[in-house]
Structures are given as structure tokens and as C-alpha cells.
Amino acid sequence: MSILRSLLFISVVTLGFQARPGLFGHISSQGDIILGGLFPVHKEGSREDICGPFSEIPGYQYMEAMRYAVDQINNRSDILPGIRLGTIIYDTCRSPTITADHTKDFIKSSLERGANGSEFAGVIGPFTSGNSIIVANFLRVFEIPQISYGGLTVELSNKGRYGYFFRTVPPDSFFAEGLARLLEHFRWNFVSIIYSSGKYPETGTEEVVKALSRRDICLAKRHRLPRFPTEEDFDKAIAEVLSVEEAKVTVFVTIQRDSRGLLKAKKRNPLAKRLAIVASVSWSNRDDITKGLGLVAEGTITFGHLGGSNMQEFENYFRSLNLSNYQQNHRKWFEEFWESQFECSLGNTSNYSKKCTGKENLLSHQMEIAPVRVVINAVFAMAYSLENMRKILCPNISGMCSKMKPLSRNLLKKFLENVTFPDSCFNWPIMFNQNNEVAGNYTVFNYRQSKPGVFSYIPVGNWTSKLQENGEISGKLQLDISKIRWPNETVPISKCSVDCGLGNVKQPRYGEECCWDCVTCDKYDVILNETTCRACAEGYVPDANFSSCLKLEVKYMNLRRPLAVFLVFLASVGIITNLTALIVFYIKRNHQLIKATNIEACYFIFSGIFLIFITAIVFVARPTQSLCYTQRFLLANSFTVCYAALLVKLRRIYNKSIRENQLGNQGESSHFLSLRLHLVITISIIIIQVLCTVLTITRNTPKLRENFYFKTGELLLECPLKSSVFVAYIAGSLILVFICTGYAFLTRNIQKNFHETRYISFTTYTSNVLWVVLLAFFLNSEDSFSRQDLIAGISLLIGWLTLLGLFAPLFYHLRTKKVFDRTSLIDWDLVRTGPRMANPS
Numbered sequence: 001m002s003i004l005r006s007l008l009f010i011s012v013v014t015l016g017f018q019a020r021p022g023l024f025g026h027i028s029s030q031g032d033i034i035l036g037g038l039f040p041v042h043k044e045g046s047r048e049d050i051c052g053p054f055s056e057i058p059g060y061q062y063m064e065a066m067r068y069a070v071d072q073i074n075n076r077s078d079i080l081p082g083i084r085l086g087t088i089i090y091d092t093c094r095s096p097t098i099t100a101d102h103t104k105d106f107i108k109s110s111l112e113r114g115a116n117g118s119e120f121a122g123v124i125g126p127f128t129s130g131n132s133i134i135v136a137n138f139l140r141v142f143e144i145p146q147i148s149y150g151g152l153t154v155e156l157s158n159k160g161r162y163g164y165f166f167r168t169v170p171p172d173s174f175f176a177e178g179l180a181r182l183l184e185h186f187r188w189n190f191v192s193i194i195y196s197s198g199k200y201p202e203t204g205t206e207e208v209v210k211a212l213s214r215r216d217i218c219l220a221k222r223h224r225l226p227r228f229p230t231e232e233d234f235d236k237a238i239a240e241v242l243s244v245e246e247a248k249v250t251v252f253v254t255i256q257r258d259s260r261g262l263l264k265a266k267k268r269n270p271l272a273k274r275l276a277i278v279a280s281v282s283w284s285n286r287d288d289i290t291k292g293l294g295l296v297a298e299g300t301i302t303f304g305h306l307g308g309s310n311m312q313e314f315e316n317y318f319r320s321l322n323l324s325n326y327q328q329n330h331r332k333w334f335e336e337f338w339e340s341q342f343e344c345s346l347g348n349t350s351n352y353s354k355k356c357t358g359k360e361n362l363l364s365h366q367m368e369i370a371p372v373r374v375v376i377n378a379v380f381a382m383a384y385s386l387e388n389m390r391k392i393l394c395p396n397i398s399g400m401c402s403k404m405k406p407l408s409r410n411l412l413k414k415f416l417e418n419v420t421f422p423d424s425c426f427n428w429p430i431m432f433n434q435n436n437e438v439a440g441n442y443t444v445f446n447y448r449q450s451k452p453g454v455f456s457y458i459p460v461g462n463w464t465s466k467l468q469e470n471g472e473i474s475g476k477l478q479l480d481i482s483k484i485r486w487p488n489e490t491v492p493i494s495k496c497s498v499d500c501g502l503g504n505v506k507q508p509r510y511g512e513e514c515c516w517d518c519v520t521c522d523k524y525d526v527i528l529n530e531t532t533c534r535a536c537a538e539g540y541v542p543d544a545n546f547s548s549c550l551k552l553e554v555k556y557m558n559l560r561r562p563l564a565v566f567l568v569f570l571a572s573v574g575i576i577t578n579l580t581a582l583i584v585f586y587i588k589r590n591h592q593l594i595k596a597t598n599i600e601a602c603y604f605i606f607s608g609i610f611l612i613f614i615t616a617i618v619f620v621a622r623p624t625q626s627l628c629y630t631q632r633f634l635l636a637n638s639f640t641v642c643y644a645a646l647l648v649k650l651r652r653i654y655n656k657s658i659r660e661n662q663l664g665n666q667g668e669s670s671h672f673l674s675l676r677l678h679l680v681i682t683i684s685i686i687i688i689q690v691l692c693t694v695l696t697i698t699r700n701t702p703k704l705r706e707n708f709y710f711k712t713g714e715l716l717l718e719c720p721l722k723s724s725v726f727v728a729y730i731a732g733s734l735i736l737v738f739i740c741t742g743y744a745f746l747t748r749n750i751q752k753n754f755h756e757t758r759y760i761s762f763t764t765y766t767s768n769v770l771w772v773v774l775l776a777f778f779l780n781s782e783d784s785f786s787r788q789d790l791i792a793g794i795s796l797l798i799g800w801l802t803l804l805g806l807f808a809p810l811f812y813h814l815r816t817k818k819v820f821d822r823t824s825l826i827d828w829d830l831v832r833t834g835p836r837m838a839n840p841s
Contacts, residue, residue, distance in 0.1 A: 031086020038125030051093035065372035069379035082399030119407035129153035129200035172204035174440025178463035180211035188494035218514030220247035234265035249494035285457035294455035299487035306441035556717035608642025612799035628702035628719035643736035650743035763805030
């Protein structure tokens with residue numbers, strides 16, 4: 001390692017002397033321990049080896065802050081007693097070439113002890129990230145500690161490569177995380193970025209992109225400015241971010257020069273009024289960026305290192321400086337500062353025509369103070385580390401003992417890694433983390449008009465963060481929204497798509513993660529995630545938040561429904577009326593008129609009507625498994641009992657009318673046998689229908705179950721009845737009623753038994769209409785309750801129609817007809833062949 005250092009020393013000395021003609025000035029002060037300083041007192045020139053205009057902020061004020069901090073330490077007895085700190089401060093002009101040259105000077109100083117025995121400890125600076133990397137690459141070879149006050153690139157967090165690099169500013173990864181939190185807070189998920197060329201802006205932008213991607217914040221546009229942008233370049237950048245109308249927020253990761261250029265471009269573009277700006281720490285609270293552009297920059301939110309310029313002691317010191325009391329050995333920089341502040345000339349080389357009087361005063365002069373806290377902290381970090389080293393190596397000894405000579409910078413680095421010292425502004429303890437960096441503490445500013453015509457940076461919050469042991473950044477963002485003033489007086493909306501409402505999911509647009517269309521889930525879907533709906537199981541519906549499925553309340557037919565109560569009432573009255581008619585019929589069974597109506601058939605008809613009324617009741621009752629079988633059985637057979645007897649009765653009337661017309665009376669025995677045969681036929685028809693019903697039930701067993709109906713959204717407890725099975729159950733009854741209708745039509749003019757066939761005809765005709773209505777509505781309805789109510793209602797109508805149509809005229813004639821003779825319309829054959837024969841004479 002010593003041989004390598006020797007070779008490097010020879011090359012450094014050689015290159016250093018070659019660069020001497022381009023020496024750009026320095027300030028030095030004597031001391032036992034020397035601290036090097038690198039500051040951008042001038043801006044970049046037209047070439048790498050030429051300095052540009054004077055740069056007061058941050059360059060010159062940062063340089064004065066180092067001198068101030070060294071003086072403060074030298075005047076204290078509790079830090080480095082008996083040891084005086086000296087300085088060698090160079091102007092970098094922001095140039096990598098000039099910075100490298102001066103770094104070689106520091107290396108020479110570290111390799112050659114001064115004539116007065118001073119020791120070189122380390123370097124404070126430089127300001128920019130690119131130059132910090134150049135310096136760090138040189139110094140790490142010679143094990144020289146470096147504390148930067150402005151290098152923000154995350155590349156320098158690599159301790160394996162930059163082990164001797166420290167910084168009193170957090171890397172841009174902390175800012176990127178805070179920026180992402182800010183955008184997330186205002187729900188801005190579609191933004192643009194404009195960034196400068198250079199190490200810090202480019203690596204900083206990469207960190208911002210990573211932080212945004214972790215929070216699903218998308219980039220609408222990402223525009224990189226050239227190294228030396230023109231007005232056209234600035235105009236192009238603003239036009240490009242304006243091309244995406246939804247992205248109303250633009251993030252600036254730009255150096256001061258580019259930030260001001262972009263503001264001017266925004267002023268030139270009338271459409272840019274809608275743009276809201278969020279800027280990085282390089283903008284912070286710099287007045288030189290917004291000077292004369294207050295209305296254009298109004299509403300901008302910026303991040304600045306916590307504390308900003310809140311260094312009252314330094315400000316008092318700095319404002320006390322004047323041409324007479326500035327005693328340093330190099331006045332040229334101070335004179336440039338003085339000319340810049342008062343716009344006057346102290347010599348022949350100045351561009352100002354007005355001569356300085358020397359009586360100008362900084363105390364009352366309006367002047368911006370740079371956030372010098374980071375520089376002062378860097379000097380104090382070096383001083384406290386040296387003090388801790390002195391206490392270990394030279395206990396109870398004032399000054400530097402022999403153990404500190406020559407100064408071990410490798411040991412100094414270890415003390416720096418473990419140093420804890422009070423912050424120069426807030427007096428809280430500061431220490432370096434595992435990456436030799438400080439915690440990420442920022443102030444959030446809002447640039448706005450504080451009073452008419454006066455614009456200023458108003459603190460509206462802070463972002464406090466630190467690095468965890470696992471390498472992740474944790475922190476807290478605090479904002480006072482009431483203090484923020486926006487460009488158009490309202491909070492900007494920077495989204496590609498609006499949030500989807502309740503019951504909707506996002507359907508991403510191709511290639512755009514933050515852009516989507518809102519799609520409404522189906523009525524019975526829950527939202528599985530932001531982009532997926534999932535159907536609930538049958539009988540379940542989503543809750544109010546569409547997050548889980550809830551089972552529907554089961555509904556079922558019951559006798560407490562108003563319609564059911566009405567139908568049961570009509571059925572009950574019908575049963576009572578039917579029973580009353582049967583009783584009267586039985587009591588009057590020996591009456592000639594009743595005997596003439598075929599008593600056996602009437603008994604069957606009464607029984608059928610009773611079953612029809614029972615059918616109406618069971619179809620509106622609460623379903624059970626046994627009730628399912630009962631419903632099917634009654635539906636298929638109750639009408640059959642009625643229509644089978646009616647058919648036999650009509651067939652007998654039809655046959656007798658034919659016989660009377662053709663052959664005349666054939667005697668009593670044949671009629672008696674005919675009545676028995678008709679009875680057998682009636683029972684046979686009923687038995688056949690019962691067997692068919694049993695077969696149908698066997699092949700299609702009714703099952704009580706819960707059925708869900710999508711159209712109505714109801715869960716019903718029911719015995720499902722398919723249309724085809726329903727038709728199978730009533731097919732026998734339909735055939736019988738159609739045949740009865742045919743016979744009723746054929747016998748409509750027979751003058752027998754109070755015109756009985758006319759009433760039968762009316763009954764069968766009307767029954768046919770009701771059956772057609774039942775069939776049509778049943779086959780065209782899917783609602784189970786409606787179907788069952790329809791069956792019950794039609795059954796009641798048919799029951800009442802049959803009861804009144806067939807027996808009301810009979811009982812009316814029983815009431816009004818007192819005497820019957822052969823001229824009456826009584827069927828005397830039935831009277832003679834009845835169970836109790838009567839003498840017609």
C-alpha cells in the first residue's frame with residue numbers, strides 16, 4: 001500500500017504542478033490541524049478550466065460559514081483545548097477539472113507535513129454530487145476523511161467503495177421517499193418529472209422513480225434537460241409535460257439555473273398556468289430562482305434541509321462584515337460579494353458603473369441567507385471527532401501530544417463513524433448512520449404571496465426520516481394544509497383516472513398502470529381486489545361494502561300473507577258451502593229431482609270440489625317435504641275426481657237422448673246396469689289418474705329446497721315445479737274437461753231436469769277459459785310465488801264455479817218446485833232405477 005501511495009504521490013505532485021497556472025485562488029489560515037474546504041464561490045465557466053460569474057448562494061456564504069465555524073471552535077476551551085484549527089479553502093467553480101486539481105493539492109498537503117508541523121485532517125466539501133464523487137475517489141486511496149455538505153447522490157452511500165466519505169446532508173433517497181409520501185398524501189398518482197443533466201439530478205431522479213413505483217404513482221412524462229439548456233430547451237420541456245392533460249403536477253429535480261429557466265418558460269406558455277410544481281432540495285427556499293417570477297412560481301411546494309437559514313448567530317456575524325473589518329488574507333472573494341450585493345464597483349474590473357463608497361452596510365440590507373447549517377455541522381463533526389481522538393490518545397493533556405503526530409486519518413475516520421455532537425441550529429444530537437450519513441430531516445415550503453406584491457417561502461410542514469438497519473427508510477410527513485396556497489386556488493387533481501365508486505373495479509388501460517376505466521360489477525358480485533369481481537354463491541348477495549357475501553333471508557309461502565289469508569278464506573267458505581250442499585243433498589236424496597240428477601255421480605263431484613278447495617289451501621301454505629307430495633297429488637287428482645264423474649254423467653245423458661230418439665225406452669234392467677257401469681268407469685278413470693300421478697312423482701320426485709332467482713334477487717323455500725311436469729300433472733284433467741265440454745255442447749238443448757245440461761255447459765265452457773288462463777300464465781311466469789298463487793286462485797274459481805254452476809240451480813228448483821208430474825222435465829228413468837224406486841203415477 002505504501003508503494004502505491006508513493007507512486008500516486010509522484011503523479012499527484014506532477015499533475016498538481018502542471019495545473020498551477022490555472023490556480024483559481026484560495027483562502028488559508030494557520031493552525032495545528034488543517035481542514036481543507038471546497039466551495040463553489042463561482043459558477044461554471046464556458047470551459048472546464050475557467051470559472052464563471054460570482055456565486056453568493058450557496059458558494060460564498062457556505063465558504064464563510066466554514067470560516068465562522070472554525071473561529072467558533074478555536075474560541076472555545078471545551079473543544080480541542082490547546083489546538084488551533086486552520087484552513088485551506090479552494091474555489092471549485094462547480095468544475096470537475098478544477099475540483100480534481102484542488103483535491104490533488106489536499107493530497108500533497110496530507111503527504112507533506114507543513115513546515116510549522118501542522119497536520120492535515122480532512123476535507124469539507126464539495127457541494128455538488130458529481131464533484132463529491134471525484135473527490136471521494138481520490139481521497140479514499142490516501143485514507144483522507146471527507147465530509148460533504150451538498151453531495152446528495154445515493155451512489156455515495158456505497159460504503160464498500162466510499163468508506164472515507166461522510167455527509168451532513170441526507171442522500172436523495174430520503175428526499176425521494178418524502179416526495180412520494182407528499183404525492184400520495186394529495187392522491188396525485190400521475191405526474192411528470194423534469195430533471196437536469198448531472199450526477200445528482202440523474203441519480204436523484206432514479207431514486208424518485210423507484211419511490212414512486214413503490215406507491216403505484218406513475219410518470220406521465222420524464223424529460224431530461226441538456227447540460228447547457230437554451231430557452232428552446234426549456235420551452236420544449238414545459239410543452240412536453242403539458243401534452244398530458246391529466247398530469248397537472250410536475251416534479252422538478254433541477255439545479256438552480258434550470259429551475260429558473262423552466263419558470264421563465266412556464267411564464268411564456270399561457271397553458272402552463274394549470275401546472276403545479278413540486279421541487280427538490282436544490283430549489284429549497286432560494287430567492288434567486290423566483291426573483292421577478294413570483295406569480296409564475298406561486299403555489300410551488302419545495303423541500304429544503306431542515307432549519308434552512310435559521311442560523312441567527314451566523315447571520316449576525318455575516319451582516320457585521322464590511323470593507324474595513326474583513327481581515328482575511330484573501331479579500332478578492334469578499335470584494336466580489338460586496339460588489340454583487342450593492343451593485344457597485346471597487347475596481348476597474350467590475351461590470352458596475354457605480355462606485356462603492358465603503359459606507360454600505362449589510363445590517364440593514366435586504367439579503368437572503370443560505371442554509372449554512374449543513375456546513376457548520378460538517379466542521380463541528382470533524383472537530384468533535386478530533387476532540388474524542390485527543391481524549392483517548394492524550395488524556396489530561398492540552399494540545400497535541402506525540403501520539404497524535406503524525407495524525408492518523410484512518411483512526412480519525414473511526415472516530416467520525418461513532419461521533420455524536422449537537423446540531424448547530426436545533427441543539428439536538430447528530431450522529432452518522434451505517435452509511436456515514438445523517439437522518440433525512442426536511443422542511444416543506446410553499447412559495448406564495450404573503451402580502452400584496454410580496455412573495456415568500458412559507459413553511460407548511462416537515463419530513464422527518466431515518467435509515468433502518470435493514471436499509472429501508474422510515475419517517476413521518478406532517479403538513480398544515482391550511483397554510484398552502486395552490487396555483488389556481490384549489491388543490492390540483494393529477495390523476496389519469498378518477499377513483500372508481502363503490503361496486504366498481506378498475507380495468508387497466510394497456511400500457512398505463514395508473515390509467516384505468518371503471519367497470520361496474522354484477523349485482524351479485526363482491527370486489528375481490530381493485531381489478532377483480534367475484535360472484536357470490538346462489539342465495540348470497542354482497543354486503544354494503546361489496547367485501548363479503550351474505551346469505552339472503554329465505555322467503556316462503558305462508559298463510560299470514562294478505563293474499564293467502566283471502567284465498568284461504570274463500571276456500572274455507574267454499575268447503576263449508578260444499579259440505580252444506582252435500583248434507584242437504586243427502587237429506588233430500590229421496591226427492592224425485594235429486595234422484596233424477598244421478599246421486600252417485602254427484603257424490604263424486606262433491607268430493608272433487610272439496611279436494612279442489614283443499615288444493616287451493618295447500619298451495620299457499622308454508623312448504624314442507626310432505627306438503628310437496630300433497631300439492632302434486634291434489635293438483636293431479638282433485639279435478640279428475642270431479643271431471644270423471646261429470647263426464648260419466650254427461651255421457652249417460654247423451655246416450656239416453658240418442659236412445660230415446662232412435663229406439664225408445666228399453667226397460668229398467670238395462671238402465672240399472674248402465675248406472676253400475678258408469679260408476680265403475682268413474683272409479684276406473686280416477687284410479688288410472690292416481691297411477692299416472694304416482695308414476696310422475698316417482699320419475700320426478702318433488703324436493704323441498706332453497707332456490708335463488710337472479711331477476712328478483714330472492715331466495716325462496718319451495719318445491720320447484722317445472723312447466724313440463726306441471727303439464728303432465730294436469731294433462732288428465734284437461735283431457736277430461738275438454739271431453740266434458742264436448743258432451744255439454746252436444747246435450748245443451750235437452751229439456752231435462754230444470755235444463756241441467758245448459759248449466760253444465762256454462763260450467764265447462766267457463767272452466768275451459770280458466771284452464772287456458774292458468775296454462776298461459778304458468779308457462780310464461782318464472783316467479784314461484786306467482787305460480788302458486790295462480791294455481792290456488794284458479795282452483796278456487798273452478799271449485800266455486802263447479803259448485804254453483806252444477807248445484808245452485810238444483811237447490812233453487814228444490815226450493816221453488818213443489819209438485820212434479822209427467823209433464824215435468826224430470827229424468828224418470830233415474831227416478832225408477834234409483835236406490836229406492838218411486839212410483840211415477
